[in-house]
Amino acid sequence: MKGHPPKFWTTLLKWFCQEQLFEELQGDLEEVYLRTLRQTGQSRANAFYRKQVISLIRPSVFKKPRKFQKLMMLSLFKMNLKLAMRNLVRHKVFSAVNIFGLAAALCVSLFMVNMIYTGIHIDKQHQDANRIHRIVNYVTSVNGGKQLYASLPFQAIDILKEDIPDLEQVTHIKRGFDGSFKINGMSIRVRGIKVDSAFFDIFNFQVIAGNPLSIFSDINSVIITDEVADRCFPGENPIGKQTEEGFIVKAVLASPRKKSHLQFEMIGQLEKLGSGRTNQNAYEHQLTHYYSDYAYVKLKESSSPEALDAKLESFSEKVNTLTNFDKHQYRFVSQPLTNIIFGEVSFNEPGTVVGSDGLVTFLVMITVMLLLASFNYTNLSVARATQRTKEIGIRKVSGSSNGQIILQVLCETLVLSLFSLIIGLSMYKAFSDDFMTLIPQMSKIFDPQLNLNIILLFVGFTFITGIIAGTFPAVFFSKINALSLFNPRIKHKKLSFLTMRKVLITFQLTLSMFCIMFMILLQKQVTLLKTSPKGFETENRFIVRTDLARATLMKSAFLSVPGVEAVTLTSDIPGELSNGGVSFFSPVDNDTSIIVSSLWADEAFDEVISPKLLDGRFFSPDIVDGLHKEVLVNEKLLNLINTDLADAVGTVLKDRQNEYKIVGVLDGMVSHNVFMGSDLPFMIISGKAQYKQSILLLKADAGSLANTMTGLEAAWKELHPDDRFLPETLGGFLERPMLEFENIIKVLRFLAVTIIAISLLGQLGIALYNAETRTKEISIRKVLGAQLQSILRLLLKGTVIPILIASVIAAPLAHLLFTQGMAASFRVPLRPGPWLFIQAILLLATVILFVVVSQTWRVARLDPAQTLRNE
C-alpha cells in the first residue's frame, strides 16, 4: 500500500512493544518513513522501516513479563473459585440442571472409560508382552469367501516352529477341553484348553497354588482357575480334586478374566499327537481342521514384527502347497498380543474380544453423551450471558484481560464439572453392580474395582469435558465489548449465536426423539416376539435331561407319577433345534444330498406338545425303531424338495441306509428361536433319541403341580441317586434367548433415558431462563391487552417448532435404522405403522411441554401491576 509503512512490521512492533511506548515509537517511525518515501521512494523507505523495527527489539522496549506471577495467580485463582461458588449458589436451578445433566453423561462415560481402560490393560501383565504375537490366518475358500480366523490348521503350527527362526517360543493352544466337577449331585461345566509347556514360558498367569508345570509329567492332571476353585470348592483345598472325567487338579492359576483376552477355566496338557491327531492319515493329507488350534509366539529380541510378517508370507506359500482337501488358501499374519482386544475381529476367538467396532461404539457413546451435556452447559451459560454482561463489562473496564475472563469462566465450569463428577461417581458406584449382572457380555472387560489410576483418569476426563464445555461460553464472554454495554448506540451482534442455540436445541430434541421412537419400536418388537405363535404348547410342559441308558426306565417311572399326563423322549428341544443333523438324497436329482435340522422323538411326541397338522397323521403308536422311519416335516422342507402339500404325505426320503416316510405335515411349528431369522426346514423322526442328548418332555396336569413335582423328584432319585433333580419349564427354556435380548434392551433403555433426561434438563433450563428474563415483556403485553392464550402461544413457539423439526428428522431415521438394521434379523419383524411414531412424538412432546409449561404458566399468570410497579 502506498503511503503506509509495511503492515507486517507494524504488527510485529505492536506485538512485542510495550503498549504505552507503541504510539510514540510507531509515530516516530512513520514520520521518518513518510519522509524517506517522499525523498527516495518506496523500497528504500520500506527497508528503512524494517531496519528500524528490528533495531527496536531491545529490552527497554520489550513487553515486561507480568510481575504478579505466582502470588497474584494464586489469589486470582482463589478469587475465581470464590466467584464460581457464589455463582453456583446464586443460580441454584441453573447449576442443578447443569450438574445433573453433566453427571448423568459422565456416569455413562465413566462406564465406557472404565471398559476402554480395562481393555487397554488386558494382556499387559506378561513379561515381554510386546514381543508376544498371535499367528492368525485369512482363509480363502474355493467359492471365494475370505475370512480372518484366529485359529489355524494344527499342522501349520508344527511347521511354524521349524520354519521361522525369528521365534524364541511357540505355544500351541487347543480349545474344546471341557470337563465338569460333580458338586452336590450337580454337574458344573468347566471350559478348558489344552496347552504345551511353552505356554508357561510365554504367558505369566499368576500361580496361586501348586506347580502348573507338573501337568506335563502326568497325563491325567489339570490346572483350574481360582474362580472355579471358589465356585466348586469354597473353603476347601482344590488340589487333588477330581473331575468327572477323571482328571486330577494339580495347580490353581488366577483367573484370566479381565486380565487376558484368552479365556479358560481349566488347563490340560497337549501331548504330542494328542486329540485330533491320532489319525495319521488325516494328519498328512488334510489341512481342513482349522477350528480349534491357536498359535502364540514370542519373537526373539533381535527380530521385529515386520521381519516376522515377511517370513510368514513365504510360510503361507509353503503351507498352501501341502495337500489340501478343501482347497482352502491360507495367508498367515501376526497380530500383536496387546492389540487383540481392540483389533480386527476374527472367527473362533478363544476368548474376549471387543474389536475396533466395539471401541468405536464406546467412543461414539462417550462423545454423544458428553456433547449433549456440554450443549446444555453452553446453551444455558450463554443464555445467561445477557444477565452477566454487566458483570463482565465491569471487570473488563477495571482492567481484566481477555485471558483472565476466560480463566474465570473456565474455573466456574471446572468447579461445576467437579460437582458433577462427585454425583456421577456415586451414580456409577450405585449402578456398577447392576451393570455387571445386566449384560455379562459387556462386563467382560469391565472392572468394577476402582484404583487410583482409574480415578485419576476420571478426574482428568472430567476436566477435559469441563474445558470443552466451558471454552465456548468463556470465549463468548471474553469477546464482550465493554464499550457496547454502556453505549446503547452500538448494537449487539448476537444473531449468529441465537441461530446456533436453536440448532443445538433441535439436535438434542432430534436425538431424544430418535431414542424414544427406537425404544418404543423395540418394546413392541419384544411383545411381538414373545407372543408370536410357536405352533405347539409350552404351558405346564417340563424338560428333564437324563442319559440314554436310563431314559426308557425314567420315562415309565415318570408316567406312573400322578399328575403326569404324557412323557416323550426326544433328542432336542422343540423350538430350539440345532443346525443340520440329518441328511438325505434329494428326490429331484439323486446325487445331491440335503441336510436339514432334525429332532428324534417317540410316539408320544404329539401328546406332549400338541402341534397341529396341515395334512396326514402323527406317528403310529407301534413304530419300530428300524431302518424305515416315519417323519413329520414342516412346509419349508417341502419347498426344499419341491413337493406340493397334497403329494407330501407318503413321500419317502432316503439316505444310504434309512428310509424316511413323510406321514404328516406340521402347521406352523417353529424350528428355532426368534433371533435366527426365518424358519429352517426340519423333520421330526420317529424313534429313540439316538444323538447327543436324551431329553424327557413332560406334560403335567395344571391342577396339582407341586405334588407332581415331588412325585417326579422321588422317581428321579430312585434312578439317579447321585444327581440332583433339575427340571426346567419348556416355556422358560425357550424364553432364555429373549432374556439376553431384554438385558441388552435394558442397557439401551438406560442410555436412552439418560439422553432424554439430559435433553429435558436442557429444555427446563431454557424454559426457566425464558420465564425469568421475559417477565417484563409479558407484563407489558398483558397491559396492552394480550390474552393468556396468545402469551402461552408466544412462549411455547420456541419449543414447539424444534419438536416438529425433530419429529420430521427422527421418524424416518428411526424407521430406517429399525427396519433395516434391527428387525431384519428376527423371524417376525415388526412392521411399524405411523401410529407408533405419532405415539412417540406425542409422548415426548407432552413431557417437554409439561416441563416448559410448568415454568411459563407461572409467568403468563403474573399480575402485571406487581411486576411493573417499580418501572
Added chain:
Amino acid sequence: MKGTHLGEFQELVLLSIGVLYPEAYGVGIKEEIYAKTGRKVTLSTVHAALNRLEKKGLIKSELGEATKIRGGKRKRYLTITAYGIKMLSESRAQREQFWNAIPKVVFDVN
C-alpha cells in the same frame, strides 16, 4: 557510579532536548544530533537514551496533539527537568575546570 553519571551520548541527547525546546521529540533529536555532529543514530538508540534519562529524572515527557504527518499518532515531547539542568551545568563546570587547568604551553606546542 553509573546511575548518576551522565554518558557522552546521553549528554548529547540532553543538550539536543535543550536546543529543540519546547518541541523536542524522538525524530527531532535524532536529526539534531546528525546536524550538529554528523553521527547517524537509529531511533532505537535515541529512544533507549531517552528512556534512561527519564528514569534518572533528568527529563520529563508529555504527549502532544495528534498530527497527520505521523498517521494520527501523537508525539512525546520532552523537556529537561531542573535536575537535568543541574547535571548539565555540573558536567559543563567539570569540563571548564579541566580546560582551565591545562597550561597554556600545551596549546602552544601543538
